[in-house]
Amino acid sequence: xxxxxxVGLPNVGKxxxxxxxSTGKAEAANYPFCTIEPNVGVVTVxxxxxxxxxxxxxxxxxxxxxxxxxxxxxxxxxxxxxxxxGNKFLANIREVDAIVHVVRCFQDENxxxxxxxVDPVFDKEIIDIELQLKDLESIEKKIQKxxxxxxxxxxKAKVELEWLKKYKETLEAGKNARSLxxxxxxxxxxxxxxxxxxxxxxxxxxxxxxESMLTGNEYSEKLREAVKHEGAEVIVLCAAIESQISEIxxxxxxxMFLGEYGLKESGLSKLIKASYALLxxxxxxxxxxxxxxxxxIVKGWKAPQAAGVxxxxxxxxxxxAEVIKVADYEKYKTEAAVKEVGKMAVEGKEYVVQDGDIMxxxxxx
Ligand code: GDP
Numbered sequence: 001x002x003x004x005x006x007v008g009l010p011n012v013g014k015x016x017x018x019x020x021x022s023t024g025k026a027e028a029a030n031y032p033f034c035t036i037e038p039n040v041g042v043v044t045v046x047x048x049x050x051x052x053x054x055x056x057x058x059x060x061x062x063x064x065x066x067x068x069x070x071x072x073x074x075x076x077x078x079x080x081x082x083x084x085x086g087n088k089f090l091a092n093i094r095e096v097d098a099i100v101h102v103v104r105c106f107q108d109e110n111x112x113x114x115x116x117x118v119d120p121v122f123d124k125e126i127i128d129i130e131l132q133l134k135d136l137e138s139i140e141k142k143i144q145k146x147x148x149x150x151x152x153x154x155x156k157a158k159v160e161l162e163w164l165k166k167y168k169e170t171l172e173a174g175k176n177a178r179s180l181x182x183x184x185x186x187x188x189x190x191x192x193x194x195x196x197x198x199x200x201x202x203x204x205x206x207x208x209x210x211e212s213m214l215t216g217n218e219y220s221e222k223l224r225e226a227v228k229h230e231g232a233e234v235i236v237l238c239a240a241i242e243s244q245i246s247e248i249x250x251x252x253x254x255x256m257f258l259g260e261y262g263l264k265e266s267g268l269s270k271l272i273k274a275s276y277a278l279l280x281x282x283x284x285x286x287x288x289x290x291x292x293x294x295x296x297i298v299k300g301w302k303a304p305q306a307a308g309v310x311x312x313x314x315x316x317x318x319x320x321a322e323v324i325k326v327a328d329y330e331k332y333k334t335e336a337a338v339k340e341v342g343k344m345a346v347e348g349k350e351y352v353v354q355d356g357d358i359m360x361x362x363x364x365x
Contacts, residue, residue: 001296003040003068004275005096007075009123011111012104013207013239018071020239020246020268039071045276045283046269049326049356050294053285056329059292065283067276067296070096077115077126080133090134094195098278099202100271101127105219106209106238120206120223128176131197136171138194139164156189163190171198178202179230201278203233205271213238214262233274237267282355285326286310297353306353307361317364321347324358 008014022041044064054062072092079090093099103120104113115123143164149157163182167190170180176198177191191199204227206220216224216236224234245266248254258266283294284306297306308315324335328343338344353359 001066001068002097002279002281003070003095004098004100004279005070005072005093006100006102007072007093007127008102009104009115009126010073010076011113012102012123013106014071014073014102016239016243017102017205017207017237017268017271018069020243021069021272023243023246039073041069041071042066043069043272045272045294045296046265047283047294049283049285050292052326052330053287053292053358056333057287057289057292059287059289061291063291063293065276065294065296067272067279067281069100069275072096075127075130077130079130080137090130090197093131093197093200097200098275099197099200100205100275101202102205102207102239103223105206105212105217105223105236108209118219120219121226124204124223124226125174128198129174132171132174132176135177135194135196135198136168138196139167139171139191142191142194143168159186160190167191167196176202176230201280202230203235203274203278205239206234206236207239208236210238210241212236213241213267233278235267235271235274237271242266242268282353284353284355284357284359286360287329287358299355301353302349303347303351303353303359303361304349306359307363310361313365314361314363318349319362319364321351321362322360323347323351324360326356326358329358 006014006018018041021043044066047064050062050064070092072089075089101124103124104118105120107118115126143161146157146161146164150161163186167177167180170177177196178199178201182190204223206216206223208217208220212220220234220236227234241261245254245257246268248257258264280299281296282299283296286293286295295309297309303321304315304318307318307321323345324338324343328338332338332341332343
């Protein structure tokens with residue numbers, strides 16, 4: 001499945017956050033196929049719509065969707081030159097599909113800052129530069145290869161070379177590869193094979209102290225300002241508190257604890273939802289008395305491909321899908337009632353499944 005890698009300088013709160021994520025993994029025990037390495041955490045994706053469906057259907061079993069986080073510790077200044085275990089960590093980042101970049105926005109004299117002072121924007125840039133330098137290596141190698149073809153008159157190679165040079169300039173200017181605007185297909189042919197680090201989607205976590213959990217602080221504001229042009233999301237949370245919240249198993253106690261802090265939702269829950277969206281993932285549901293289940297698909301998938309997530313036969317033999325919106329189900333209470341008022345849509349092979357659709361597939365075996 002798709003993974004988000006948690007990166008950041010040492011002592012910014014990555015492990016604290018990762019432990020909070022891994023503690024909340026109880027429900028993932030439904031998934032025996034997940035062999036979990038120590039630095040990989042599986043979480044269920046919080047989804048209020050499942051609770052609505054449970055209320056309506058009262059199923060014997062409920063299965064939420066899951067996603068994975070990878071703790072990528074040990075990035076330091078000089079990592080791209082092999083400092084620390086730099087190259088190993090950079091290789092780990094290459095394997096993830098999106099990046100959660102944790103930035104220290106809390107003061108604490110007892111927690112050493114590797115660079116000597118709290119400066120979230122500078123910290124973020126240290127990490128960015130290491131990733132950019134690594135990408136520059138990959139781009140330069142590919143430029144060398146592509147130049148041969150371009151010199152020999154290969155038209156495709158010429159176009160690619162032009163774009164590779166644009167990537168090079170972008171990186172040399174201290175910008176991330178994702179900031180370069182390029183047609184998606186062209187992008188695939190120019191850099192698709194390189195697995196660049198700075199082309200992966202990113203979101204930032206501003207790890208603030210307990211007092212600033214609801215409001216953010218001067219540091220998190222600076223960070224927000226600095227990443228504005230990237231269009232990236234910034235999630236403000238306090239990792240230390242999140243870690244405490246995640247220890248509470250009883251749902252009512254959990255609610256109470258959040259309430260005491262004035263939180264409607266845990267920071268972790270916000271982070272997981274945002275990461276899921278960052279991976280371009282959406283959820284559809286199947287709802288029956290036996291089982292209410294959430295299924296993960298990529299945004300933009302058509303009905304047959306979405307059906308294939310359940311079983312390949314569903315995709316091969318796809319005839320049509322009956323689709324209900326959660327809001328309509330909630331309003332009319334039963335499938336029959338929804339159908340009667342004409343709110344059950346019958347969709348064919350070209351239907352693009354929407355987030356939150358309740359699907360019933362019809363297929364030939
Ligand atoms: P990592 O090196 O990025 O994985 O950082 P850790 O999660 O190990 O945290 C480094 C230190 O900062 C630990 O002593 C944590 O207890 C502390 N820490 C983490 N999050 C917070 C926080 O939100 N507030 C404060 N005051 N300390 C924190």
